[in-house]
Amino acid sequence: MNPLNSPLEVGMRALVLLSESFPEPLDLAQLVYLDHAMLHSGDMNGPPSLHPSLPAGPGELAMKRQLIEQGLLVLLRAGLADVQATADGLVYRASEEGPGFVDILEAPYIGALRQRAQWAVQAHAGPRVDAREATQAITKRWAEELRGGLPLSGSDHE
Numbered sequence: 001m002n003p004l005n006s007p008l009e010v011g012m013r014a015l016v017l018l019s020e021s022f023p024e025p026l027d028l029a030q031l032v033y034l035d036h037a038m039l040h041s042g043d044m045n046g047p048p049s050l051h052p053s054l055p056a057g058p059g060e061l062a063m064k065r066q067l068i069e070q071g072l073l074v075l076l077r078a079g080l081a082d083v084q085a086t087a088d089g090l091v092y093r094a095s096e097e098g099p100g101f102v103d104i105l106e107a108p109y110i111g112a113l114r115q116r117a118q119w120a121v122q123a124h125a126g127p128r129v130d131a132r133e134a135t136q137a138i139t140k141r142w143a144e145e146l147r148g149g150l151p152l153s154g155s156d157h158e
């Protein structure tokens with residue numbers, strides 16, 4: 001089993017976010033965006049990032065949705081999260097046991113995740129933030145950065 005971005009690791013990150021937003025639910029798009037914000041907070045005018053920025057950043061964001069879905073299944077099976085169907089789609093929330101489970105974890109990485117999750121939920125969640133638009137803005141920024149570093153076709157710099 002790959003320990004990096006395994007369903008268990010991604011599920012724990014999702015649980016930290018769901019516990020921070022508890023009792024408010026989050027949908028999948030919000031979890032994808034907030035997970036990115038939590039890990040790359042320094043790129044978003046927040047606390048220092050937990051993970052480095054990598055050239056494969058756009059690929060990471062594209063894979064994140066599937067990874068978070070797998071992580072949510074782990075949480076649901078463990079009884080640490082609940083899912084609810086709403087008129088807008090599925091939303092997830094930490095179960096009553098979820099925040100307590102996060103509280104007993106002592107690893108320094110979990111402490112750093114919790115700090116950044118608190119910042120991410122306060123700064124980037126709620127009705128005023130459209131997670132889909134915010135995710136598209138990240139992708140657009142990456143595309144612009146990539147274009148800025150490559151010579152344009154037909155230019156004098158080829």
